[in-house]
Amino acid sequence: MSTQKNIAILGSGNIGLALAKGLVKAGIYQPHQITLTRRNVAPLAYLAEEGYKITDDNEKATSKAHIVVLAILPQQLNKLLDEIKEGIKPKKHLLISVVSGVSCADIRQYLDIDVPVVRAMPNTAIAIGQSMTCIGSDNADKSSIALVKELFDTVGVTIPINEELMTSATALCACGIAFFLRSIRAASQGGTEIGFHAPDALKMAAQTAKGAADLLLQLASHPESEIDKVTSPKGCTIAGLNEMEHNGFSSAMIKGIKMSADIAAVLYKKD
Numbered sequence: 001m002s003t004q005k006n007i008a009i010l011g012s013g014n015i016g017l018a019l020a021k022g023l024v025k026a027g028i029y030q031p032h033q034i035t036l037t038r039r040n041v042a043p044l045a046y047l048a049e050e051g052y053k054i055t056d057d058n059e060k061a062t063s064k065a066h067i068v069v070l071a072i073l074p075q076q077l078n079k080l081l082d083e084i085k086e087g088i089k090p091k092k093h094l095l096i097s098v099v100s101g102v103s104c105a106d107i108r109q110y111l112d113i114d115v116p117v118v119r120a121m122p123n124t125a126i127a128i129g130q131s132m133t134c135i136g137s138d139n140a141d142k143s144s145i146a147l148v149k150e151l152f153d154t155v156g157v158t159i160p161i162n163e164e165l166m167t168s169a170t171a172l173c174a175c176g177i178a179f180f181l182r183s184i185r186a187a188s189q190g191g192t193e194i195g196f197h198a199p200d201a202l203k204m205a206a207q208t209a210k211g212a213a214d215l216l217l218q219l220a221s222h223p224e225s226e227i228d229k230v231t232s233p234k235g236c237t238i239a240g241l242n243e244m245e246h247n248g249f250s251s252a253m254i255k256g257i258k259m260s261a262d263i264a265a266v267l268y269k270k271d
């Protein structure tokens with residue numbers, strides 16, 4: 001597979017590690033082909049034992065890799081770019097940025113190098129091969145974009161988007177994991193209040209959410225069409241659903257997603 005090139009993940013926190021583990025789980029990379037960096041490498045010691053290359057030297061990691069993934073916080077980006085700038089070779093390297101709120105042009109402009117940059121917005125379900133990853137770029141050629149898609153296809157579902165929609169993708173898909181988890185948690189708390197032990201309630205709520213999502217994905221149907229099949233006339237579902245809507249259920253989700261998109265757009269300060 002064309003993705004069999006050494007990869008460096010600069011910033012091995014939540015999403016960086018989820019990506020590394022997902023790629024290994026998918027069989028695309030062996031741990032020894034992946035270099036993981038962070039400043040405090042002590043928490044990565046167990047991964048060194050599994051064969052990953054671990055270092056706090058971003059420049060060295062970049063020099064040995066073809067694909068360089070930027071997976072640090074927006075506020076940490078400029079310092080990291082300062083560290084790797086000298087070692088970036090436009091004909092050798094492909095940069096993949098999962099950093100929220102930072103455009104491909106921002107990265108090139110800061111580096112002052114015309115290197116191909118592709119933005120990818122995965123979510124933490126990447127660790128189990130279930131990410132929804134949005135991919136976009138303003139300068140990478142088709143083969144680079146195809147390579148990034150090929151990479152992320154192994155760890156979930158990908159969709160190409162215009163780069164200007166990347167902050168929206170961040171809110172809907174990356175933050176979205178937390179939104180749906182919170183709704184499952186709330187459902188399980190309701191389940192406990194009506195009689196189930198907490199672990200059972202959580203399992204029942206999670207499997208029910210999974211079934212609801214699969215109804216849409218597997219049948220390609222609309223949520224309201226599936227809801228109509230559940231809501232018996234004068235029944236308990238419509239009573240519960242309307243009670244939730246009277247309390248702002250859909251409105252809260254929509255407003256939360258808009259708020260996340262607004263914040264994602266201003267996470268990066270260029271100076």
Ligand SMILES: NC(=O)C1=CN([C@@H]2O[C@H](COP(=O)(O)OP(=O)(O)OC[C@H]3O[C@@H](n4cnc5c(N)ncnc54)[C@H](OP(=O)(O)O)[C@@H]3O)[C@@H](O)[C@H]2O)C=CC1
Nearest residue numbers: 011012013014015038039040071072073074076099100174
């Ligand atoms: N978490 C998520 O679900 C998603 C996050 N993202 C984006 O991914 C990025 C990372 O987010 P997340 O993983 O949650 O954040 P984390 O804080 O968990 O991870 C960031 C990591 O970067 C390391 N780091 C900081 N500075 C440097 C440096 N100079 N060199 C090397 N490593 C460094 C930190 O470790 P140390 O302090 O030891 O250096 C830390 O482990 C963000 O831009 C976020 O917006 C995108 C999609 C989903």
Ligand SMILES: O=C(O)[C@@H]1CCC=N1
Nearest residue numbers: 100170171174175267
């Ligand atoms: O909360 C954040 O800022 C990051 C971006 C998307 C998910 N986590």
